[in-house]
Amino acid sequence: MNHYIKVYSHPRSGTHFLEAFLAKNFYKGQNLSSDGPIYFGHWSNKILLEKGEPYHKLFGSHLFPEKKITSKSIYIYRDGRDVIASIWNSQFFNKDWEGITFSEFLRRDIDWYGGLGQNQRIKMNIVQHWYKHVNDWHNFKNEDLLIINFEDLKNNPVELYNFISKKFFFLKFLKNRLTGFKNVDPINQKVGLSPNMARINSWKTLFSEEDLEFFFSQIPDEKYLYKI
Numbered sequence: 001m002n003h004y005i006k007v008y009s010h011p012r013s014g015t016h017f018l019e020a021f022l023a024k025n026f027y028k029g030q031n032l033s034s035d036g037p038i039y040f041g042h043w044s045n046k047i048l049l050e051k052g053e054p055y056h057k058l059f060g061s062h063l064f065p066e067k068k069i070t071s072k073s074i075y076i077y078r079d080g081r082d083v084i085a086s087i088w089n090s091q092f093f094n095k096d097w098e099g100i101t102f103s104e105f106l107r108r109d110i111d112w113y114g115g116l117g118q119n120q121r122i123k124m125n126i127v128q129h130w131y132k133h134v135n136d137w138h139n140f141k142n143e144d145l146l147i148i149n150f151e152d153l154k155n156n157p158v159e160l161y162n163f164i165s166k167k168f169f170f171l172k173f174l175k176n177r178l179t180g181f182k183n184v185d186p187i188n189q190k191v192g193l194s195p196n197m198a199r200i201n202s203w204k205t206l207f208s209e210e211d212l213e214f215f216f217s218q219i220p221d222e223k224y225l226y227k228i
Contacts, residue, residue: 006060062115081203
């Protein structure tokens with residue numbers, strides 16, 4: 001049985017982008033697809049993907065970290081403003097919320113925890129949830145876990161290829177040190193479930209000044225945000 005890397009993340013943080021990157025650069029030619037149809041999206045309005053998902057064997061979960069990881073794992077995180085913008089653009093929220101504004105969505109308590117499919121009522125808005133998710137994973141100590149961010153993967157794919165190789169594919173890393181990093185596929189096409197353009201700083205078209213002020217008021221620091 002193949003022991004594939006498992007990808008963990010907050011929803012809409014580049015999960016499928018990383019899965020595609022791993023598939024094309026480390027598992028080329030292998031069948032990584034789901035065994036059948038899968039559902040995705042918000043629990044109140046799940047979407048059926050009849051053909052399944054092409055890299056599903058690499059998916060870990062969107063949940064908060066557990067006590068033990070039993071396989072090689074990568075947690076990918078992304079600027080929370082882009083995460084929130086992507087969830088909004090994909091309309092992944094309760095179907096009863098139809099017609100709300102982005103500003104209202106930003107301030108409401110979400111009705112899921114960890115993944116969008118988890119039906120739970122919590123006293124936490126999307127900003128607080130994103131920060132807690134990323135922070136908990138950063139503080140989760142496990143020798144088989146590698147943490148990367150979406151913006152680095154987009155901006156420096158060869159460097160991230162090197163980083164992943166050194167951690168999980170050391171012989172490949174040594175070989176590439178001698179021959180050079182050639183033919184790294186940066187994944188330039190849309191990938192994933194309900195794919196957006198996966199742009200950096202796409203949040204700028206949605207957030208008003210008041211929305212930004214609210215966003216910053218909900219997090220204790222800016223250490224997980226993308227800085228140009």
